[in-house]
Amino acid sequence: MLNFTSVPPLSLYIHFPWCVRKCPYCDFNSHAVRDGIPEAAFIDALLTDVDGELPSVWGRPLTSIFIGGGTPSLLSPEALDRLLSGLRARFGFEPDLEVTLEANPGTLEQGRFTEYRAAGITRLSIGVQSFNNARLEAIGRIHTGAEAALAAEAAHRSGLDNFNLDLMYGLPGQSPEAALSDLEQAIALEPAHLSYYQLTLEPNTAFYQAPPPLPDDESLWAMHRQGHERLTAAGYGPYEVSAFARPGRQCIHNLNYWMFGDYLGIGPGAHGKRTDPAVWRIVRSHKMRHPETWLARASSGEVMAEQHRVGRFELPLEFMMNALRLFDGFEPQLFEQRTGLPLYAVEKPLRAAEERGLIQWDIDRISPTERGRNYLNELLEGFLPD
Incomplete structure (x- = not known):
């Protein structure tokens, strides 16, 4: 029997499954937009999905919300406002609730930043990956280095200065010097948080099927080492294997994952974890992956693909x-x-x-x-x- 003395913090993850173009290294549940995004129906379905989860977490406050993808910055500010208003009515938000939106610089209209903030977004995670146009093209990104810099500058101007920049190293044809140049450009933009991680070839991706020429192990180690040294020297404290933050700007949502907190997973393919002390168990779940199937089933509340109890011997x-x-x-x-x-x-x-x-x-x-x-x-x- 498991003996729980308290209930963990609860976060909410919302998955937006569409993107402009699937990147060849991406193994997330993302699908290139073909005939437009059914925005209104999607927001309705998300809120219905939430309603199905509410009885199991009734009365528990949210510590964070993370809207990931896919490319959720394809959503209009009006759609985000309707989504967050619906969530606020169901949960009630603490004044300092962290609400993160993942964003692709190639989809960000600079005038939208103020509207995102007005809707309730408090933090951005901008998928830069590199500032070198040749490297960006090699990994299938739809933005340029200049657009990435403009997105960060627009975030500052709008008051959304609590933002993360995602950077990858070990890109096709990249040298340690080029990786350091990317890092210097990112630091110069003064983000609150930087994620710095190695490109890996995951199964079921285009790069896994046809691997590009990647840096050797010696170069990868040099990129890793110099990255950690440079970020630390610039005042970004490492708090997780690939996460660096200014003091007090660690990502609350990801910290809850890493500290084995609870989270609801809403949207196509979203995963969740829930502690139920009353019956001494921890339950993991995930929703149906394909957006069309999930949308078709959402109105009837039949979007759960699987739920299972985590075994005692799996927990450590x-x-x-x-x-x-x-x-x-x-x-x-x-x-x-x-x-x-x-x-x-x-x-x-x-x-x-x-x-x-x-x-x-x-x-x-x-x-x-x-x-x-x-x-x-x-x-x-x-x-x-x-």
Whole structure:
């Protein structure tokens, strides 16, 4: 039996499944727009999807909302306003609620930023990836480096200065010097947050089927190392494997994921996790993936593709896969609060990881060492169920 002493914070993820063009490295549930976006029907369906989830989380406040995709910046400000008004009526928003919108610079009209803010968006995550036009073309992006810079500048002017820039390294034909140049241009735009991560070839993507020429391991390590050094020197503290922020500007939504909090997943293919202390269980779920199928079923509330209870012996790995991505790791009692398990359930693999120099275990905190972060998969293997 799991013993929960408290209910975790609750976030809301909303998935927008359409984009202008599918990027060849993208393995998300995204679909190129063909005949326009059924905007009104989509917002109606999202709110109906929320209504189906409400009974299981009644009375719990939201700590954050994240609208991801796809390219949700294709939504009009009016549609976002209707969506957020509907959510506000159902949940009630705290005054400082973080509401993030993912945005592609190629779809951002600069006049919209003020309207996004008026609708209730408090944070942007702008998918820059690179400022080099040749690199952007090589990875199938629809924007230019100049458009990326203009988007960041427009965010500042509109008062949406709490924004993230997504940057990738290890792009086709990229050198360490070129990766550092991208980083310098991003820092000069003064975002509150920077995500800096390596391009990986995921199954079911065009790049996986026909891999482009990528930098070698030595170059990748140089890009990784110099990126962390430069961001830290510029005042962006690393708090997760690929996330850097100004003081107090960490992403609340992603922190809730990494600290094994709860979240509702709304929209096509969205995943959710819910703790139910009354019956001693944690439930994972995901919705139907295809937008047309999801839309057709939404009005009848039949959009759930699968729900399953997370097994007792799966919980240690699920928790560690998230919490050990954090530079500061986690407090021992957080493991007990979020999994319902006693800490001694993972004492053996934790001690083994400590002996191998992969974690540091103090009285009040368990955190990965630099070696543990660099060999995270090796660290996590110790928590695999028998």
